[in-house]
Amino acid sequence: xxxxxxxxxxxxxxxxxxxxxxxxxxxxxxxxxxxxxxxxxxxxxxxxxxxxxxxxxxxxxxxxxxxxxxxxxxxxxxxxxxxxxxxxxxxxxxxxxxxxxxxxxxxxxxxxxxxxxxxxxxxxxxxxxxxxxxxxxxxxxxxxxxxxxxxxxxxxxxxxxxxxxxxxxxxxxxxxxxxxxxxxxxxxxxxxxxxxxxxxxxxxxxxxxxxx
Amino acid sequence: xxxxxxxxxxxxxxxxxxxxxxxxxxxxxxxxxxxxxxxxxxxxxxxxxxxxxxxxxxxxxxxxxxxxxxxxxxxxxxxxxxxxxxxxxxxxxxxxxxxxxxxxxxxxxxxxxxxxxxxxxxxxxxxxxxxxxxxxxxxxxxxxxxxxxxxxxxxxxxxxxxxxxxxxxxxxxxxxxxxxxxxxxxxxxxxxxxxxxxxxxxxxxxxxxxxx
DNA sequence: TGTACATCAGTGAACGCGCGTTCACTGATGTAC
DNA sequence: TGTACATCAGTGAACGCGCGTTCACTGATGTAC
Numbered sequence: 001x002x003x004x005x006x007x008x009x010x011x012x013x014x015x016x017x018x019x020x021x022x023x024x025x026x027x028x029x030x031x032x033x034x035x036x037x038x039x040x041x042x043x044x045x046x047x048x049x050x051x052x053x054x055x056x057x058x059x060x061x062x063x064x065x066x067x068x069x070x071x072x073x074x075x076x077x078x079x080x081x082x083x084x085x086x087x088x089x090x091x092x093x094x095x096x097x098x099x100x101x102x103x104x105x106x107x108x109x110x111x112x113x114x115x116x117x118x119x120x121x122x123x124x125x126x127x128x129x130x131x132x133x134x135x136x137x138x139x140x141x142x143x144x145x146x147x148x149x150x151x152x153x154x155x156x157x158x159x160x161x162x163x164x165x166x167x168x169x170x171x172x173x174x175x176x177x178x179x180x181x182x183x184x185x186x187x188x189x190x191x192x193x194x195x196x197x198x199x200x201x202x203x204x205x206x207x208x209x210x211x212x
Numbered sequence: 213x214x215x216x217x218x219x220x221x222x223x224x225x226x227x228x229x230x231x232x233x234x235x236x237x238x239x240x241x242x243x244x245x246x247x248x249x250x251x252x253x254x255x256x257x258x259x260x261x262x263x264x265x266x267x268x269x270x271x272x273x274x275x276x277x278x279x280x281x282x283x284x285x286x287x288x289x290x291x292x293x294x295x296x297x298x299x300x301x302x303x304x305x306x307x308x309x310x311x312x313x314x315x316x317x318x319x320x321x322x323x324x325x326x327x328x329x330x331x332x333x334x335x336x337x338x339x340x341x342x343x344x345x346x347x348x349x350x351x352x353x354x355x356x357x358x359x360x361x362x363x364x365x366x367x368x369x370x371x372x373x374x375x376x377x378x379x380x381x382x383x384x385x386x387x388x389x390x391x392x393x394x395x396x397x398x399x400x401x402x403x404x405x406x407x408x409x410x411x412x413x414x415x416x417x418x419x420x421x422x423x424x
Numbered sequence: 425t426g427t428a429c430a431t432c433a434g435t436g437a438a439c440g441c442g443c444g445t446t447c448a449c450t451g452a453t454g455t456a457c
Numbered sequence: 458t459g460t461a462c463a464t465c466a467g468t469g470a471a472c473g474c475g476c477g478t479t480c481a482c483t484g485a486t487g488t489a490c
């Protein structure tokens with residue numbers, strides 16, 4: 001069956017998109033070609049009409065995942081008043097929802113170590129995307145000189161990503177919630193609400209409960 | 213050949229130790245049983261006299277790697293005056309040397325995502341070790357109440373680990389060095405030396421050069 | 425103390441499963457005339 | 458506009474390699490007598 005001009009491009013994109021979810025969930029070696037194709041509603045035989053190798057899809061899917069994160073942050077920045085952008089990004093990132101859904105989340109905490117093991121050439125492509133994330137984050141830090149903003153952006157991203165990895169190791173319980181909270185507070189400072197919660201044991205328990 | 217009582221224990225430990233290095237370098241799926249045994253000077257056939265499965269060795273090797281990190285920090289704490297402990301740990305962690313030698317480095321930046329994908333039971337065992345790291349780090353934060361120290365320790369660890377992952381994605385060049393520096397500064401604050409360097413372009417270049 | 429036997433860590437061949445990759449084939453649609 | 462042919466995304470069987478695992482065997486040393 002010969003398909004229309006756009007059909008192949010659409011199918012290709014669908015494979016990449018679905019693969020990026022499964023690979024974030026299971027890791028770069030965690031899913032086979034057959035499974036990835038099934039995810040896109042196809043059989044494994046057609047795979048090589050779209051990609052030179054499994055490796056090639058993995059790279060493309062990783063890139064897609066990072067592009068989506070950048071895009072998401074860009075959207076938040078557009079739709080949020082300047083002084084709330086940083087906190088909106090950080091607070092939506094360091095969330096149990098994000099922690100428990102790595103397939104649709106940031107690629108660095110799930111795939112960062114595997115990206116670091118790629119060839120220098122491939123790594124460089126991802127470094128460019130990382131650079132974009134840093135600049136985007138620095139854009140949200142308004143009341144400091146640009147150089148300082150960039151330094152702070154780097155540290156904020158590192159804290160966010162490290163917090164996410166640690167909270168996932170800790171699971172979904174109270175310990176994991178504590179880690180997320182510490183990350184949020186470190187980046188944004190203690191809010192009035194969290195200060196209050198820290199002083200009143202009763203409301204702390206309630207807060208712990210809502211975090212699962 | 214029947215060996216002395218301690219022989220098996222020693223061999224077992226040697227396999228785990230060597231495996232922990234190779235697994236940190238290549239990832240949990242990056243090395244085969246035969247290679248791991250060869251690393252310890254043995255052939256693959258003897259593997260199952262020591263471990264129930266490859267998975268069992270991976271788990272044990274991950275645990276060994278984390279224990280070594282904890283042990284190393286504990287030693288630093290013992291051998292360093294109280295007010296220098298935090299900076300000594302952080303400065304030896306956020307180093308090009310550590311970045312370029314994942315095999316002998318901290319397990320979280322290399323294996324954290326894979327630990328997070330393990331079974332809840334296994335994850336919990338690693339969460340215990342993570343908890344130990346947190347407490348050890350909190351012990352070094354002296355002039356704040358314990359609860360605050362713990363929160364700060366969590367954030368510091370997250371920043372350290374996130375910085376390491378990001379710097380490895382960035383490779384070994386200037387960008388990677390910038391990431392490490394931002395991490396150090398975020399955790400320790402600008403030192404007199406780095407402040408000076410930031411003002412004098414000449415010495416900044418020199419600093420960049422020493423970072424590779 | 426000396427001798428016969430038991431043990432079992434380690435060897436290397438072999439097994440078998442899974443998975444990446446290949447290939448002959450299909451058949452719907454695009455294109456040439 | 459209609460017809461014959463070409464194209465090529467997708468199918469499913471098959472290939473073959475790598476790797477985790479098994480197994481019969483070895484032989485040095487521990488242990489029983």
